[in-house]
Amino acid sequence: VNGVVIGASATQNFTLPSDPIYSCDVPDAYGYVACENGDAGGPTYNWREVAPAAGGPGTALAIVCDDCFGGPYNFPFPVQFYGTSYTQYYVGSNGYLSLGAGSSSYSNACFPQIGMPAGIYAYWDDLYTTPVSAQVAVYYDAANHWMVLEWHDVSHCCSDGNHERFE
Secondary structure (H helix, E strand, O other), X not given: OOOOOOOOOOOXXXXXXXXXXXXXXXXXXXXXXXXXXXXXXXXXXXXXXXXXXXXXXXXXXXXXXXXXXXXXXXXXEEEEEOOEEEEEEEEEOOOEEEOOOOOOXXXXXXXXXXXXXXXXXXXXXOEEOOOOOOEEEEEEEOOOOEEXXXXXXXXXXXXXXXXXXXX
16 A cells, blocks of 8 residues: 555655644633643643752651641642632642642542542652651742642552652
């Protein structure tokens, strides 16, 4: 087909259609878009180390537990999220920042999960923040007006020793 013979050497130019899995979603009713740094039009990846355990300038939060949360913590500025303004947040040991309420519940159920508060669910897995090197830290850069929340060296439930770092 198209000049290609099976078993023979040939060069054939073709164009693949774009794959929607590598594209940003269309904006929702509030204008939010789900994108990864590898998506066309996605954000530029820029890790900002903030965990003091890794030499970062952040503040360690007292979240050394399993299936728990810390807070409320004050945002350094009001945060608009789906039409509601928040001045405080909570941090879950299982990889999320919640708004309006904290939550210690977790299950490997589909997300969003009924009963979970509004928030940013960065990892959504059963994580432990209890290893000696584990740390959850926050940093606010007033000059550039950005805030980073980092989970540093947290382990998975029943882990084989693999640790995660995300922000």
